[in-house]
Amino acid sequence: MPDQTTGSRPTLEAVAARAGVSRATASRVVNGGAGVRAPLVEKVNRAVEELGYVPNHAARTLVTRRNGAVAVIIEEPEFRIFSDPFFEQQVRGISRELTAHDSQLVLLWVEGPGDHERIARYLGGGHVDGALAFSLHSDDALPALIDRARIPVVFGGRPAPGIDPAVPYVDCDNRGGAREAVGHLVGLGRRAVAHIAGPRDQTSAVDRLHGYHDVLPDADPALLCQGSFTEDSGARAMAELLDRRPDVDGVFVANDLMATGALRTLRERGVRVPEDVAVVGFDDMASVIDRTSPALTTIRQDIEGMGRLMVKLLMRLLDGTDGAAPASVITPTSLVRRDSA
Amino acid sequence: MPDQTTGSRPTLEAVAARAGVSRATASRVVNGGAGVRAPLVEKVNRAVEELGYVPNHAARTLVTRRNGAVAVIIEEPEFRIFSDPFFEQQVRGISRELTAHDSQLVLLWVEGPGDHERIARYLGGGHVDGALAFSLHSDDALPALIDRARIPVVFGGRPAPGIDPAVPYVDCDNRGGAREAVGHLVGLGRRAVAHIAGPRDQTSAVDRLHGYHDVLPDADPALLCQGSFTEDSGARAMAELLDRRPDVDGVFVANDLMATGALRTLRERGVRVPEDVAVVGFDDMASVIDRTSPALTTIRQDIEGMGRLMVKLLMRLLDGTDGAAPASVITPTSLVRRDSA
DNA sequence: CCACTGCTTGAGAGCGCTCCCAGAGAGGAG
């Protein structure tokens, strides 16, 4: 009988002893069993079962230099990004895909510049194989931070220009989606199609604005209004638009939340949607859409899918069939027709 | 010159060599430097600096058997718990406290029974030092799962009866808070004080109901209504209450979200708050309170603080001054007087 | 001047695992 008196967890050694094989063979079986004859595989597996053996992660990491963990970096400078439904969906996708790759999700919550030193040290400390981050603002210190840690990283959302262009990212086709939205409004016969844009320092907002201009390069600047992706800012922008151009008959709003605000303003002013003004949003965020009336026509993006793609890209980086760094991925968008346009 | 030709990260060995000391001394300095003479400490620190040395986590874990990581288990059976503001605040507290303890937050996202096997394996695999979980429903399989992994755990919220009573948890004083809420209404001279309760399978809701009965043991059962912690259920319950007992002049609602619904119903029915009916909620959830009118009087609980406490409790468990398992903690609540009562 | 105490320091043994390499069989070709 092997010494099993201690309360500690059984080691590979113990499994090997019980199965009557060497540690090397036991290891092979535990890791898939390639090149081990069936009867031995059987024996080892039984020993694993009986002993309740679980590989020691630290020991394995020490020699393989693989952690099986990926950091997800969350910055919360001003908003409650954590409870943002967009973000939630993306993290869900990440979590699912990570699980599929037998990797763990380590949450790094950055609350301010004071945390940067700590985060950099952590990332550089070999605790995780790679990192996933989200590009929020162009004045973000995060990219530099990660760059310093010399760790593979994939961004969610196109990083602001100026960031190392070699860093792969996953983003939806903001520009193309915007084109489709505006094209839809134009196709509906709308003559004065306005745009309520998002913050200038976010690439997604900038790209959507570009998409608008792609279709309407000569649009009256008065048809352009600046919002900040919040519901109230959308309401205000819509009011301004109605004041400046009372003849406006179509609006492409850069996100659903602002579109909700715009719909509110239109309702308050007695403007009919879509008869008088047709409205198209962006995101197709279920929790927002549910509350709109009339039901919001919008551009859908597969947010969870983007989260999964981020992981897939990172894994490819890690598997490092060297040299060929995977390119960024732009996922397609689609128009979802509802009642508002 | 030491061999620094490889691109790999420097080891303690390298630091020791550069500082002209032994690996043991270098290790001592890196870990606080107790019992090492000042000049050597200085030398080693300089070497660390120059080499950009970062300790190898896996190697350290291998010998210390401490991971510096804690699992936060999130179950998402039906609701979007992740984007729940309550949850967000709690996780923020956890994250902050974990950082203070130099530990990392590993997110374990349980999506269904299919994940249980994986989670149990992970928890039992020595990847994390302990786990934090939240008690949601009484039919929860989670506690059994964690029990099986034989890993220290602290719950957020009192677990349902039937769960191992030795497991420590952190919860607010639901019952006392409810007593205070009802007492406040009674103190205001309200004669027919009703209660809109939360789901029966959640201990927080049950405790709040108990608190109500503590103050009003002989309350008319018609003054009791069942909700499900959602806004709509609160609205429906309020309507039912008004139908059953038109003379109702006070309501203690088991959470703010339902209170919002109740306020809506009251407004729609032309009932004045607080003149005709005084309303007290529970939670003091900023994002909910902001939207209520009149401003909701409610019971405040320190949600972030509870998150932090969960970590503190777990750390005490881990430091294991054996035997004395830390007791659960009940945090105090306080009445926040606003306009609705 | 020597033994003794107390504080620093270094040598070395692992922690549990993977992986390289050599050796042992087995089977086919000469």
Added chain:
DNA sequence: CTCCTCTCTGGGAGCGCTCTCAAGCAGTGG
């Protein structure tokens, strides 16, 4: 029957670190 090849298995080194233990070295009292 021997030699060679191929497949499978075991021995053993070593990943980077911590920690125990003993040696070294002052300083002190007898």
